[in-house]
Amino acid sequence: MVQAIWLVVFVLATFSAGYIGYSKYLSRFVELDEDRETPAHKYEDGQEYVPSKKPVLLGHHYSSIAGGAPVVGPITAAMWWGWVPAFLWIAIGNPLFGSVHDFMSLSSSIRHDGKSIGYIIGEYVGERGKNMILWFAFLTIILVIAVFALVVALVFNAYPESATASGIFIGLALLFGWYLYQLDGPFVPGAVAFIAMIFAGVWVGIQYPVAMVPGEYARGATVIFGGGLPFPPVLGSANIAAWIPVVILYAFVASVLPVWVLLQPRDFLTSSILYTGVGGTLLAVIVGTILGTASQPLVINLEAFHGFFGNPQFSFAPLFPLLFVTIACGTISGFHSLVSSGTTAKQLDKETDARLIGYGGMLGEGLLASVALITVAVYAQAPAGSGIGLALPNFATGGGIILTSFGLAQITGATFMGLVLVSFLLTSTDTAMRLGRYMLEELVGTPESSIQEFAANRYVNAGLQAFPAYVLVASGRWADLWPLFGGANQTLAALALLVATVWLASWDNTKQLLSTGVPMAIMFSVTVSALLYLALYQNLYQKFVQGNWADGATLTAQASAAVQIVIALVLVYLALSILRMGYKSVKEERGRFFDTGSEAPPAEPSDD
Numbered sequence: 001m002v003q004a005i006w007l008v009v010f011v012l013a014t015f016s017a018g019y020i021g022y023s024k025y026l027s028r029f030v031e032l033d034e035d036r037e038t039p040a041h042k043y044e045d046g047q048e049y050v051p052s053k054k055p056v057l058l059g060h061h062y063s064s065i066a067g068g069a070p071v072v073g074p075i076t077a078a079m080w081w082g083w084v085p086a087f088l089w090i091a092i093g094n095p096l097f098g099s100v101h102d103f104m105s106l107s108s109s110i111r112h113d114g115k116s117i118g119y120i121i122g123e124y125v126g127e128r129g130k131n132m133i134l135w136f137a138f139l140t141i142i143l144v145i146a147v148f149a150l151v152v153a154l155v156f157n158a159y160p161e162s163a164t165a166s167g168i169f170i171g172l173a174l175l176f177g178w179y180l181y182q183l184d185g186p187f188v189p190g191a192v193a194f195i196a197m198i199f200a201g202v203w204v205g206i207q208y209p210v211a212m213v214p215g216e217y218a219r220g221a222t223v224i225f226g227g228g229l230p231f232p233p234v235l236g237s238a239n240i241a242a243w244i245p246v247v248i249l250y251a252f253v254a255s256v257l258p259v260w261v262l263l264q265p266r267d268f269l270t271s272s273i274l275y276t277g278v279g280g281t282l283l284a285v286i287v288g289t290i291l292g293t294a295s296q297p298l299v300i301n302l303e304a305f306h307g308f309f310g311n312p313q314f315s316f317a318p319l320f321p322l323l324f325v326t327i328a329c330g331t332i333s334g335f336h337s338l339v340s341s342g343t344t345a346k347q348l349d350k351e352t353d354a355r356l357i358g359y360g361g362m363l364g365e366g367l368l369a370s371v372a373l374i375t376v377a378v379y380a381q382a383p384a385g386s387g388i389g390l391a392l393p394n395f396a397t398g399g400g401i402i403l404t405s406f407g408l409a410q411i412t413g414a415t416f417m418g419l420v421l422v423s424f425l426l427t428s429t430d431t432a433m434r435l436g437r438y439m440l441e442e443l444v445g446t447p448e449s450s451i452q453e454f455a456a457n458r459y460v461n462a463g464l465q466a467f468p469a470y471v472l473v474a475s476g477r478w479a480d481l482w483p484l485f486g487g488a489n490q491t492l493a494a495l496a497l498l499v500a501t502v503w504l505a506s507w508d509n510t511k512q513l514l515s516t517g518v519p520m521a522i523m524f525s526v527t528v529s530a531l532l533y534l535a536l537y538q539n540l541y542q543k544f545v546q547g548n549w550a551d552g553a554t555l556t557a558q559a560s561a562a563v564q565i566v567i568a569l570v571l572v573y574l575a576l577s578i579l580r581m582g583y584k585s586v587k588e589e590r591g592r593f594f595d596t597g598s599e600a601p602p603a604e605p606s607d608d
Helices: 004-029 054-065 069-081 083-110 117-125 127-158 160-181 187-207 238-256 263-291 319-326 335-342 353-379 388-406 410-444 450-456 458-475 478-507 514-545 548-552 555-589
Strands: none
Touching (some): 054 335, 069 388, 083 478, 117 478, 117 555, 127 238, 238 458, 263 410, 514 548
C-alpha cells in the first residue's frame, strides 16, 4: 500500500514549484507595480472599496473561495474513479490551471477599477458580451448559493456542535470588525485575543450542540430551537430542511452589510481555523508516518483506479468529462473569478499583493482538496460517491484518525474537522450572494427608471437570488444539483480565462497568450461536453425519454429536472456565444497571427 505521506510530498513539491517559479513569472508578465494606485485607494468609500492589510485580505479571499466543494468533490471523485486520477488532477492541474485563473482574474480586475469579469469583457467585445457573461455568472451564483446552503445544513445536522460554534463565531466577527474599524485597536493583540475566543467557542459548541428539529440530530444536541416546522424533508431529514432557510437568510443579511462590519473580520478569523485544520492535518500525516503515533497506519486504502466508467457499485459515470466537474473546486473554479474580481480587487492594498492572494490563495485551496482526499483515502469505509451525506462524515472521521498522530482522541479530532468544514461554508455562501448583487447592479447600470432603481436595490437583488436558490434545494436532488453546479462553475472558469486572454491580446501585441489560452481551450471542451451530457443524457434521455423515472417521480421532481435541462442548455448557449465573440476580438487584435500580412494593432496601456 502507498503511504499517505508520499501524496503530501508530491503535492507540496508541485505547488512549491508553481508558486516559486510560475507565479513569479506571471507577476512580471502582467507588470505588477506596488507603487501603482489600486482601486481600493482610488475609490475608497468605507463600504465596498476598503484598502486591507495583506493577512486580513488573504484570510477573506481564502475563506471565500475555500468552501465545501474542495472537500466534497475530491472525496466523491476518489470513491468513484479511484484516488489516482482525482489526486493528479489536483496536484498538477491546480498550479497550471486554477492558480493562473485566480491570479489573472484578480490582476485584470485591479487594472479595470475593480470591475467584474463581465465588465472587462464588455470593454473588448461589446455590451452584448458583457451582459451574457454577467447573466451566466448570475445563474452560476444561484447554483452556488443553493449547493452551499445545502452543504451547511448537512454539516449542522451531522455535527450540531458546529452550529453553536458558528453562531458564537459570527458574533465574535462582528465585535472584531468594530474593534478594528471603529475603535482602531491594534491588529496583532486583537487578532490573538479573538482567535483564542474562537477556539473557546469550539469548546462551547461541543458542550452545547444545537439542532432545529428534535429527535433527528446525529450527535445529541442539547438545545432545540423549534419543532414541527413547516418544511418538507430534504434528503429525508426535517432538520436539514429547517436549517436551509436559516442559512440563506444569514447569507442575505451578511451580503448587504458593509464589508468591514462582518465580511473582512469574519474571513480573517475563519482563516485561522482553516490554516490550523489544513496545515495541522498535513503535518500530522508526516509526524504520524515518521514517528508511528497515529492510531492506525496512515496508508491509502482506496482503489487506485476503478476504470473509465467508475466504481461498479455506483451508476454509470464516464471519467471524461465528469471527473473534471465533480472536482468543481480544488483544481480550478469559476466562482473564484467572481471573488477575485468582485470583492478582493476592491480591497487590494498593493498590486504586488495579488501574487500571494490570487495565485497563493488558490494553492491553499488545492491543499484543502488534497487533505480531503487523503482523509477519505486513509479511512476508506463509507461509499462517499453514493451521496453527500456520506462524504462529509468521511472527511471528519478520516481527519480524526490522522490527528491522533498528535495524541488527540479520535472523536476530538473528528469534531474539530467537522468545525473546520463548516467554518468556511458560511463564508462562501454569503460572499456568493454579495457577488450576485454586483452582477445585477452591473446589468442594470445607472438606473433610469423606477423598475431599474428597484432592481438595483441591494435588498431586492439579494432576495432575487435567495428565493430561486431555496426552490432549487427544496425541489431538487443533490445528485442532480452537484454536477450541474460543477459544470456551470467550471465553464465560468473557462470564460474567465477567455476574459484574461482577450485582455492580454488587447493590452500588448507582444504578450504570449498560451498561459491563459491553453487552459481555456481545455476547460471549454471539458465543461461544454459535461453540460450537454447532463442535459441530454442524464436528465432528458434517462428520465423522460425512457419513461421509467418520470412515471414514479413527483411533479416537483419532474419540474426540477426540466428546469435543470433548461439551465444547462442556456449555459451552453451563453458560453459558446461568448467564446465566439472573444475569439473574434482576439483575432482582430492579433490579426498578424491569424491573417497573413495584416498589421498588429497598437499596444494599449495596462491600466486603461
